[in-house]
Amino acid sequence: MYRSITRDVQITVEPKFLADESEPAEQQYFWSYTIAIANLSTEAIKLRRRAWTIIDARGHKREVSGVGVVGEEPVIEPGDTFEYTSGCPLSTSSGIMSGSYTMQSETGETFSVEVPTFSLDTPESQRVLN
Template identity: 35%
Template sequence: MVIAVTSGIQVSVEVTYQSEFSSPHQHHFVFTYKVTIENKSNQTVQLLRRRWEISDAAEVRKIVEGDGVVGQQPILEPGESHSYVSGCNLKSGLGKMKGIYYMEKLFDGNKFDVVIPEFQLIASYFQN
């Protein structure tokens, strides 16, 4: 698990290689990741957008941007958390991801960026 804290917002990520959905001989590697966003600040915040940088050993870096996370734009009161699971396909069994959540403080409308810490995508047979 990797963890980063920005402006009182903690982001932690756990990665799982999905061997049953992967086909290494066809250069298809599937990973899932669980993200937990915890509001450790004293203000209510909303996640508006996200931007991912995905690097694959077999190809050039990809940028993925969009509204919210898995169709939601969660509002987090102080002390609350939001978790979700998503996935990523790579052409190799080695890669990494990192990113930014674009958030807003609901009290004053100030927008701020929250770091999504870089995490490794490594197919399990590379770890043996």
């Protein structure tokens, strides 16, 4: 599990390798990741945008961005948590993802919240800490 806190917004990420949906012989690997966004502040916030950087084991980088997450722009009340699950395909057996969310406060201020960098590994992948 990976966790970060930016401006009283806690992001927790739990990636999971999906062996049943992956085809290693075809260089197709798939992960799901569940993200919990906890509003630790005293005002409601709205998730407006997401931005991801995905890097596979060969160093190939892909940028993904867009409005909301999984088709939603959730409003998260103080003390509440919004959770969703999405997925990521790679052509290698490991990689990393990092990103951010653009949030909007009740007063209309927009600010960026860091998503902690997380590792996408198959159970057989050798993990190396840098």
